[in-house]
Amino acid sequence: xxxxxxxxxxxxxxxxxxxxxxxxxxxxxxxxxxxxxxxxxxxxxxxxxxxxxxxxxxxxxxxxxxxxxxxxxxxxxxxxxxxxxxxxxxxxxxxxxxxxxxxxxxxxxxxxxxxxxxxxxxxxxxxxxxxxxxxxxxxxxxxxxxxxxxxxxxxxxxxxxxxxxxxxxxxxxxxxxxxxxxxxxxxxxxxxxxxxxxxxxxxxxxxxxxxxxxxxxxxxxxxxxxxxxxxxxxxxxxxxxxxxxxxxxxxxxxxxxxxxxxxxxxxxxxxxxxxxxxxxxxxxxxxxxxxxxxxxxxxxxxxxxxxxxxxxxxxxxxxxxxxxxxxxxxxxxxxxxxxxxxxxxxxxxxxxxxxxxxxxxxxxxxxxxxxxxxxxxxxxxxxxxxxxxxxxxxxxxxxxxxxxxxxxxxxxxxxxxxxxxxxxxxxxxxxxxxxxxxxxxxxxxxxxx
Ligand SMILES: Nc1nc2c(ncn2[C@@H]2O[C@H](COP(=O)(O)OP(=O)(O)OP(=O)(O)O)[C@@H](O)[C@H]2O)c(=O)[nH]1
Ligand SMILES: [Mg+2]
Numbered sequence: 001x002x003x004x005x006x007x008x009x010x011x012x013x014x015x016x017x018x019x020x021x022x023x024x025x026x027x028x029x030x031x032x033x034x035x036x037x038x039x040x041x042x043x044x045x046x047x048x049x050x051x052x053x054x055x056x057x058x059x060x061x062x063x064x065x066x067x068x069x070x071x072x073x074x075x076x077x078x079x080x081x082x083x084x085x086x087x088x089x090x091x092x093x094x095x096x097x098x099x100x101x102x103x104x105x106x107x108x109x110x111x112x113x114x115x116x117x118x119x120x121x122x123x124x125x126x127x128x129x130x131x132x133x134x135x136x137x138x139x140x141x142x143x144x145x146x147x148x149x150x151x152x153x154x155x156x157x158x159x160x161x162x163x164x165x166x167x168x169x170x171x172x173x174x175x176x177x178x179x180x181x182x183x184x185x186x187x188x189x190x191x192x193x194x195x196x197x198x199x200x201x202x203x204x205x206x207x208x209x210x211x212x213x214x215x216x217x218x219x220x221x222x223x224x225x226x227x228x229x230x231x232x233x234x235x236x237x238x239x240x241x242x243x244x245x246x247x248x249x250x251x252x253x254x255x256x257x258x259x260x261x262x263x264x265x266x267x268x269x270x271x272x273x274x275x276x277x278x279x280x281x282x283x284x285x286x287x288x289x290x291x292x293x294x295x296x297x298x299x300x301x302x303x304x305x306x307x308x309x310x311x312x313x314x315x316x317x318x319x320x321x322x323x324x325x326x327x328x329x330x331x332x333x334x335x336x337x338x339x340x341x342x343x344x345x346x347x348x349x350x351x352x353x354x355x356x357x358x359x360x361x362x363x364x365x366x367x368x369x370x371x372x373x374x375x376x377x378x379x380x381x382x383x384x385x386x387x388x389x390x391x392x393x394x395x396x397x398x399x400x401x402x403x404x405x406x407x408x409x410x411x412x413x414x415x416x417x418x419x420x421x422x423x424x425x426x427x428x429x430x431x432x433x434x435x436x437x438x439x440x441x442x443x444x445x446x447x448x449x
Contacts, residue, residue, distance in 0.1 A: 008034070009107035009115075010099040012092050013449075019087030021064075024095045027112060030103040031079040035068050037102050038083065038095075043068045053083060055098055062091055076112060077119030110445030114438070117430060124430025124441070125154045125387065131445050132215055132382045140264030141214040145382035148211070153204075153381035157428050160200050160394075164425065167193050168418045175411045185409050194402050197421075201395045208391055209372055211383035217266025218371050221294050223319065224303035225310060226250050226274025229330040232354035233303055234258060234271040237363075243271050250274060253286035255293055262364060265371060270297070275318055295320045299370065303328045306335035312346060326366065330354055341366050386441075390427045397421035 008028025014021065026034055035042035037056075043049035043066050052060045065084040074080040085095055100106065110131075117127045129148035136142040147153065167190070174185075222230040226249035234243050234256065243256040256271040270293050273286030294300050300319055304312065306329040319325055326348040332339060337351045339359030350366055352359025401417035404410050426432035 008104040009111055010096060010104040011107040011112060012096060013082075013112075014087060014092075016089065017087075018089065022085050022087030022089075022092045024083045024085065024092060024099065025112065026081040026083075026099050026104055027074070027076045027078045027107075027115060028104065029079060031081040032068070032070075034099055034102045034104060035066065035081045038098065039066050045070050046073075053085060053095060053098075055094070056101060061094055061098070062086055072119065072121075075121065076115040077121045078115060108443075110442030110449055113445055113449050114442045117438075123151075123154050124433060124438075125157070125428050126151055127430075128384060128441065129153075129382060131449060132384075134449070136215075136382070137259075137266055138214065138261055138264045140380075141382060144211050144214050144380045148381040148383070153208075153383070153387075154429050156200070156204055157425055160197060160204070161422060161425050161429075161431075163193070163197055163200070164418055164422045167197070168415060168422065171411055171415045171418065175415060185405060185411060185414075190405060191402070194398060194405065198395065198398050198402075201391060201398060205388070205391045205395065206372075207380050208383035208387050210380045212385060212388055213265050213371055214380065215382050215384065217268055218262075218367065219268040219270070219296065219298045220367070221270045221272060221290075221297040221300050222303055223272055223275060223290060223294055223300050224328075225305070225315070226276050228274065228303040228305045229354045230274070230303045231256070231271050233301070233328065233330060233352075234269055236354045236357060236360055237267075237269060250276070250278065250280070250283050250286075253282055255289055262367060265368075267367070275315070291318075291320075294323060297323050299323065299367075300325045301328050302326070303330050306331050306337055306351065316346075324348075324370070326350060326363075326370070328352060328363065332358065387428050390424045393424040394421040397424065 006029060008026060008030035010024060010026040013023040013025045032042055038053050039051055040054065046067065046069055048065050048067055050065055051063065053062050053064060055061050062085040064086065067082040069080040071078040083095060085091060096106070113127045113130055116122045117124060126149055129145050133142060133145035133149055136145050222234055224230055231243035231245045231252050235241050235245065238258050238260055242258045244251055250273070252271055253273050258269045260267040260269060272290030272293055273283060275287055275290065276283065278284055278287070300323050302315065302319065302325050304310070304327060309329065316325065327346050329337065329349060329351045331353060332351050333353040333356045339351050339353070339362060341350050341362045343349070348366065350359060350363045352363055397417040397420040401414050401421070404413040404417060423432050
C-alpha cells in the first residue's frame with residue numbers, strides 16, 4: 001500500500017511554546033528540494049549537519065541541525081527532512097511558512113503517522129501506540145505503550161490471524177470436496193485448533209484489558225446521603241484535602257474531581273453532593289449533577305455512615321441500575337465494626353474509617369480486584385477500547401464456530417465464523433479498517449504526530 005497523496009506535508013513536531021530546540025518536520029517528494037533551498041545543500045542521508053537555515057531571499061533565519069532521511073527508510077516511508085532549530089514559536093512559524101512557500105502544505109492532525117501507516121511502516125495498533133506513548137500518564141503505561149509500539153501486541157494478533165487463515169483454508173478446502181466433509185468435521189484437529197485459538201484470544205484479551213485500564217483507568221463516583229463522609233473518603237484516598245469537609249450536611253454541591261493512581265492505574269474519582277430531597281435550588285442542582293455523573297461511572301461507591309446507615313434498599317434504588325456498586329460503610333471508628341471487605345447481602349461491602357484510615361487498604365485491594373488489575377508484566381500492551389471490542393468479537397465468532405462444529409456440523413457456517421473472526425482481528429492491525437475509522441483514529445492525534 002502506498003500513501004494516496006503525493007504532496008508534501010510539514011508540521012512543527014515539538015510542543016507549542018518556547019524551548020531550547022524546536023523541530024520542523026517535512027515529509028514527501030518535495031522534502032529533498034526544500035532541503036537544498038533552505039540549507040544550500042541537502043545533508044547526506046541520516047547524517048546530522050549543522051548549518052544556516054535561509055529564507056527565500058538568502059537571509060539567515062536561524063542556525064541548527066538538519067537531518068535528511070530518504071524514503072523508504074524514514075518514519076513515514078517518504079523522504080523526510082527534519083530541521084532542528086531553536087524553539088521559539090515565531091521562529092518555528094517562519095520556518096514552517098518557508099517550507100510552505102517552497103511547495104509543502106501544513107499537515108493535518110495525525111497525518112504524519114497516517115502516512116507511516118499507509119506506507120506500511122507501522123500497523124494501526126503500533127501507530128496508536130505512538131500516540132498513547134506520548135499521552136501516557138504513568139510509568140507502567142509508558143512501558144506498556146512501548147511494548148505495543150515495538151509490535152509485541154501486533155505480532156500476537158498476526159500469529160492468531162495466521163492460525164485462523166490456516167484453519168479457514170482447511171475448512172474451505174474440505175467444503176469443496178463434500179465427500180470428505182463428514183470425516184473432516186469429526187476430526188479432532190479442528191476442535192483442538194479452535195480451542196488453541198480461543199486460548200490465545202483469552203490471553204490477549206487479558207493483556208489488553210489491563211492495558212486499557214492503564215490507559216483510561218477506572219472512573220469511580222462517590223455517592224450517598226449528606227454527611228456520610230464522601231468528601232472525607234476522597235481526601236483519605238487522595239492523601240490531601242481535595243474537597244471541603246464540615247459537619248454541616250450539604251457541604252459538597254459541585255462535583256469534585258481528583259485523578260489518583262492505584263499501582264499505575266489511573267483512578268478518576270468524583271465526589272458528589274449528598275442525595276437528598278432538598279428545596280434549596282443549589283443543593284438540588286448538585287444532586288442532579290451527582291445522578292448524571294453516576295451514569296458515567298465504571299462503579300459507584302455508595303458511602304454510608306455505619307452508625308446510622310438508614311434505609312439502604314431505598315438508597316440503592318436511587319442509583320442507576322446497570323452500574324456496579326460497592327457499599328462503603330464509613331465511620332467504623334464510631335460504630336466499632338471491624339475494617340475489611342465482605343460480600344454480604346448488599347453485595348460488595350467495605351467497612352472503613354475515612355478519619356483513621358482503617359480499612360482503606362481493603363478498599364484499594366477490592367478496587368484492584370474489580371478492575372481485574374493484576375501486576376503488569378510482559379503480557380500487558382497499552383490497548384484501546386477499540387482493540388478490546390475487536391478481540392471480543394473475534395472470541396464470539398470462535399465460540400460460535402465451535403458450536404457449529406459440535407452441534408450443526410456445518411462446514412459452511414464454521415467457515416463463515418472463521419472469516420468473521422479474521423475480519424475482527426484484522427481491524428486491530430488495520431488490515432480491514434474502513435476509511436471512516438481511520439479518519440476518526442488519526443484526527444485524535446495532535447499536529448506533528
Ligand atoms: N468519626 C468519623 N467522622 C467522620 C468520618 N468520615 C467523615 N466524618 C465526619 O463526618 C462529617 C461529614 O463528612 P463529609 O466528608 O463532609 O461528608 P459528605 O458525605 O461529603 O457530606 P456532604 O458533602 O454534605 O454530602 C464531617 O464532620 C467529618 O469529619 C469517619 O470515618 N469517622
Ligand atoms: Mg461532601
